[in-house]
Amino acid sequence: MKRVVITGAGTINALGHNVQDTWDAMKEGRSGIGPLEFRDVERLSIRIGGQVHGFETEGLFNRQQMALYDRFTQFALQAARQAVAQSGLEFSGELAAKSGVILGTSGGGMQTLDENYRTVYEDGKNRVHPFVVPKLMNNAAASHVSMEFNLKGPSFTVATACASSNHAMSQAFQMVRSGMAPVMVSGGSESMLCFGGVKAWEGLRVMSKDGCRPFSANRNGMVQGEGAGVFVFEEYEHAKARGAEILAEVAGFAMSSDASDIVMPSKQGAARAIKGALTDGQINPEDVGYINAHGTGTAANDKTECAAVADVFGIHADRLMISSTKSMHGHLIGGTGAVELLACIMALREGVIAPTINYEEPDPECALDVVPNEAREAKVDVVLSNAFAFGGLNAVIALKKAA
Amino acid sequence: MSVKDKVIEIIAEQAVLETSDVTMESTLEDLGIDSLGLVESIFAIEEAFDITVPFNANEPSESDFDISSVATIVAGIDKLVAEQA
Numbered sequence: 001m002k003r004v005v006i007t008g009a010g011t012i013n014a015l016g017h018n019v020q021d022t023w024d025a026m027k028e029g030r031s032g033i034g035p036l037e038f039r040d041v042e043r044l045s046i047r048i049g050g051q052v053h054g055f056e057t058e059g060l061f062n063r064q065q066m067a068l069y070d071r072f073t074q075f076a077l078q079a080a081r082q083a084v085a086q087s088g089l090e091f092s093g094e095l096a097a098k099s100g101v102i103l104g105t106s107g108g109g110m111q112t113l114d115e116n117y118r119t120v121y122e123d124g125k126n127r128v129h130p131f132v133v134p135k136l137m138n139n140a141a142a143s144h145v146s147m148e149f150n151l152k153g154p155s156f157t158v159a160t161a162c163a164s165s166n167h168a169m170s171q172a173f174q175m176v177r178s179g180m181a182p183v184m185v186s187g188g189s190e191s192m193l194c195f196g197g198v199k200a201w202e203g204l205r206v207m208s209k210d211g212c213r214p215f216s217a218n219r220n221g222m223v224q225g226e227g228a229g230v231f232v233f234e235e236y237e238h239a240k241a242r243g244a245e246i247l248a249e250v251a252g253f254a255m256s257s258d259a260s261d262i263v264m265p266s267k268q269g270a271a272r273a274i275k276g277a278l279t280d281g282q283i284n285p286e287d288v289g290y291i292n293a294h295g296t297g298t299a300a301n302d303k304t305e306c307a308a309v310a311d312v313f314g315i316h317a318d319r320l321m322i323s324s325t326k327s328m329h330g331h332l333i334g335g336t337g338a339v340e341l342l343a344c345i346m347a348l349r350e351g352v353i354a355p356t357i358n359y360e361e362p363d364p365e366c367a368l369d370v371v372p373n374e375a376r377e378a379k380v381d382v383v384l385s386n387a388f389a390f391g392g393l394n395a396v397i398a399l400k401k402a403a
Numbered sequence: 404m405s406v407k408d409k410v411i412e413i414i415a416e417q418a419v420l421e422t423s424d425v426t427m428e429s430t431l432e433d434l435g436i437d438s439l440g441l442v443e444s445i446f447a448i449e450e451a452f453d454i455t456v457p458f459n460a461n462e463p464s465e466s467d468f469d470i471s472s473v474a475t476i477v478a479g480i481d482k483l484v485a486e487q488a
Contacts, residue, residue: 045455205442205460221461263439299461 003236004176004250010082013227013329013339014050023346026354027375040195046207049193050225050330070109075228076141076189087232091150098181100153101145102172104164104188106334109136114196141189165337166387166395170253172233182235187338189228214295214324215370217361222296225330229338246402248345252281258392270308273394281398289380290347292340294388295324303365323356323371337387344383348401407477413447427474454483
């Protein structure tokens with residue numbers, strides 16, 4: 001099997017419009033969550049979120065492109081441009097023919113869906129823009145990334161709700177590891193912060209009106225974010241031969257299904273995915289220094305996740321650090337694992353563990369070192385990123401420090 | 404139909420029971436209503452009475468709305484309907 005390394009990273013999210021700004025915010029424990037700004041927000045009972053502000057598309061996309069790009073596609077392209085530029089790769093010939101792009105998203109072009117439903121249902125119009133379908137389809141972002149960078153190999157979209165990005169990156173990892181593709185561009189993108197998107201979540205009554213406080217006893221639900229994270233996964237020898245800078249090594253992954261409930265998480269399902277990632281990467285549990293938690297800030301997830309970590313790691317669970325950066329950037333649903341992988345890379349490269357902010361009251365059911373409120377300097381060599389989706393679909397990725 | 408009868412009708416439908424099987428002392432657990440069944444019942448109640456029920460699934464015990472039995476739910480709805488009038 002081939003070794004797989006990350007040679008490029010890009011993002012746009014509520015904390016920053018690139019990786020460095022996102023890392024700076026994570027180090028400062030800064031929140032990107034604030035009042036939502038969009039049409040009809042006053043008709044919502046949930047009015048906060050991790051919205052991307054100040055994203056000027058002029059100069060980034062031309063008029064024809066704007067007519068085809070939903071906001072989730074814009075985010076994906078922007079993050080992919082940063083990642084591919086950092087990697088220094090140009091895709092042509094054999095490399096282009098074999099390299100592809102796999103992205104996660106849950107809602108796809110939900111902004112487009114929302115706007116056009118409003119046009120036909122509320123405004124009573126009988127005509128919509130001709131590009132509604134190519135804009136809203138879930139694979140639009142992956143397709144536009146493939147076109148922009150000439151990626152002609154295996155390319156598709158994965159939609160497994162909150163685990164979409166981790167499932168997507170797991171697929172990309174497998175393809176590079178098996179030798180099927182020398183390079184895969186992978187990550188995820190989401191933009192559901194519109195009236196219909198938030199209204200739907202409101203119905204489930206799991207959203208917080210006042211803030212995201214993962215692991216804190218007074219947590220009262222999740223807060224949604226938006227944005228994208230995209231990475232370049234490259235075969236190690238290929239990267240080494242061209243002298244590329246290696247950000248981290250992708251060491252292992254696992255996926256599992258709870259097969260039990262459409263919304264309630266399962267400790268066993270989560271634990272099987274965590275343990276599976278360790279086994280796949282031939283990682284000793286004691287070597288894991290940091291876990292980027294799924295940590296949604298709901299009553300059910302956080303206690304279930306902590307119990308799963310305790311089960312897998314035993315006494316080492318009390319020595320490792322586990323934080324939820326959703327407290328800062330919100331829950332990006334299908335894009336969340338990708339943005340959270342940045343916190344994992346920061347831990348390995350910069351020796352800084354991103355905090356769980358808004359931590360106010362210890363919860364005996366979440367009695368792990370959640371790196372409360374302030375980032376911490378620590379040397380870690382192996383990290384995990386957890387994602388546990390509605391529908392009971394779990395995916396965990398393990399990264400190692402670049403050797 | 405009284406508030407009590409309407410609430411019992413909604414809960415019975417959710418639990419797939421006869422209304423006669425739902426008593427004021429019943430708890431949702433007794434009736435086999437899980438967390439999804441609960442939010443669905445609350446939605447049906449909101450639609451029936453055109454009210455907004457303050458309930459967050461993350462902190463059921465801290466919501467202003469007491470769901471510990473059919474009686475407390477009816478009392479809560481009575482209050483919300485009265486406030487609305």
